[in-house]
Amino acid sequence: MNCPNCGAPMRVRDGDDCLACEYCKSVHLPEKSKDGVALLRETSNFQCPLCAVPLEHALIGRYRTLYCIRCHGNLISMPVFVSLVEHLRAQQGDAWEIPPPPDPQRLRRRIHCPQCKQTMDTHYYCGPGNVIIDDCDRCELNWLDNGELMRIVRAPDHSLENSPSW
Ligand SMILES: [Zn+2]
Ligand SMILES: [Zn+2]
Ligand SMILES: [Zn+2]
Numbered sequence: 001m002n003c004p005n006c007g008a009p010m011r012v013r014d015g016d017d018c019l020a021c022e023y024c025k026s027v028h029l030p031e032k033s034k035d036g037v038a039l040l041r042e043t044s045n046f047q048c049p050l051c052a053v054p055l056e057h058a059l060i061g062r063y064r065t066l067y068c069i070r071c072h073g074n075l076i077s078m079p080v081f082v083s084l085v086e087h088l089r090a091q092q093g094d095a096w097e098i099p100p101p102p103d104p105q106r107l108r109r110r111i112h113c114p115q116c117k118q119t120m121d122t123h124y125y126c127g128p129g130n131v132i133i134d135d136c137d138r139c140e141l142n143w144l145d146n147g148e149l150m151r152i153v154r155a156p157d158h159s160l161e162n163s164p165s166w
Contacts, residue, residue, distance in 0.1 A: 001041035004028065012040065017062040035150065036060055037067050037074070046114035048073060049134070049143055055114065060149075061087055066114075072146035075114060078135070081142050085127070088153040097154040099130040106132040106145075115139040128155035 001019060003010050008023035019028045019040065030038035040057040048055055048068035055066035055075055063084040066075040076084065102124065113120050113136035120134035120143060129152035134143040 001028075001030070012059065012062075012064070017059055030059065033072075035072060035146075037065070037072075039067065039069070046075065049075075049111035049114055049120070050145075060084060061091075063087070074144045074149060076142050076144065076149075078140040078142055085149075085152055088149075092153060095154065096156045097151075099128070099151050099155045102130045102132055111143065113139055113141060114143075115141060125152060127152055128157050129153075130155070 001010055002008065003021035003024060003026060005026045006021060006024040008021055010019040010021045010028065012018075013020050017029075017038065019030060021027075030040055032038045038059040040059065042057040043054045044057055044066050046055045046066055047053065048071060050073060051068055051070045053068065053070050055068055058065050058067035058074075060074070061084065063076075063080050065080070067073075107122060109122060111120050111122075111134055112118065116136060116139050118136065118138065120136050122132060122134045125131045125133045129148070131148045131151050133148065135141065
């Protein structure tokens with residue numbers, strides 16, 4: 001996205017959730033979608049594995065993702081994903097939601113990694129949320145469908161539920 005003030009390209013400062021113009025030093029907050037994703041108005045070189053439209057550079061909090069404006073899925077690098085989930089869960093307070101059971105149909109779907117084009121690994125996410133996600137180990141990328149990220153964030157932690165009861 002270019003600076004609305006002077007037209008120079010803007011950058012996201014590390015650890016920040018706003019765009020800063022290096023030229024005129026003005027700061028802009030990107031507009032957020034309903035699911036809390038802030039679009040940076042910059043198209044990536046990757047395509048959505050479901051819709052085949054280009055993914056957009058976006059921010060959730062101060063974490064970078066690639067976002068599909070059509071299906072609202074997110075492509076998130078694995079290390080960012082771990083920090084992002086921790087960050088969102090910490091902000092969550094006590095508004096936990098019991099997630100619905102996983103959808104076995106989702107497990108059968110096969111999509112291709114937007115980076116290396118190989119089939120992604122579709123599996124149960126090891127954390128809370130009853131979510132099935134797609135990942136590519138080679139590229140360290142996770143794909144999350146619309147709503148899956150917030151389901152993980154809002155679900156109570158499994159490790160508490162499943163603690164041994166003897
Ligand atoms: Zn500027
Ligand atoms: Zn899409
Ligand atoms: Zn890949």
